[in-house]
Amino acid sequence: MSGHGFHVHGPHDHELEHAQQGGHGHGDHGGDEHKGMTNQIALFTAIIATVGALFGYMGGATQANAGLYKNNAAIKKTEASNQWNYFQAKSTKQALAEMSRDLASKEDDKAKYQAKVDRYEKEKGEIKEKADGLEAEATEWDHKSDEQMHLHHRWAQATTVLQISIALAAIALLTKKKWLEWGMFLAGGSGVAIGVLALMHI
Numbered sequence: 001m002s003g004h005g006f007h008v009h010g011p012h013d014h015e016l017e018h019a020q021q022g023g024h025g026h027g028d029h030g031g032d033e034h035k036g037m038t039n040q041i042a043l044f045t046a047i048i049a050t051v052g053a054l055f056g057y058m059g060g061a062t063q064a065n066a067g068l069y070k071n072n073a074a075i076k077k078t079e080a081s082n083q084w085n086y087f088q089a090k091s092t093k094q095a096l097a098e099m100s101r102d103l104a105s106k107e108d109d110k111a112k113y114q115a116k117v118d119r120y121e122k123e124k125g126e127i128k129e130k131a132d133g134l135e136a137e138a139t140e141w142d143h144k145s146d147e148q149m150h151l152h153h154r155w156a157q158a159t160t161v162l163q164i165s166i167a168l169a170a171i172a173l174l175t176k177k178k179w180l181e182w183g184m185f186l187a188g189g190s191g192v193a194i195g196v197l198a199l200m201h202i
Helices: 011-021 027-103 107-175 178-199
Strands: none
């Protein structure tokens, strides 16, 4: 049978041939209308697929940024924690210096320990300022990470809706249902709108 060029057509092959020939036995007007619909859907699908690829890239980029920013926040929190530990060590030394000052009987010793207390107090102020600054930086990095994750979700939503639009386009092409074609346009427009919201950081 294969020697006589026998070939079994699958449903997809048949549909493609039907689309290319403008239909079987439906007349020129019906064929032109179907061909126009096929070309319209094909063009729309190509555009939406391209836009979807861009949205997918943006979604991946924002997710990577969110992870990077969260890592920066963790680093700043660790640095701040180290500064607070340093602050605590200075507080302990200051307390010991104050105790030694109060127990000292000589004025010279009292003055010496008081100088240490004053030095520790000054150093504590500098350490506290640095620790507070690091905590503020950590909070800012956390905020940036949250913003990037929000944008990532927006891009992911836009990409998903565009994928639905492409699926509707395929079904519309196979079934030739006009309402599916309108659904395809609606889903595609919605996906692009969500992408615009992400682009505007909303």
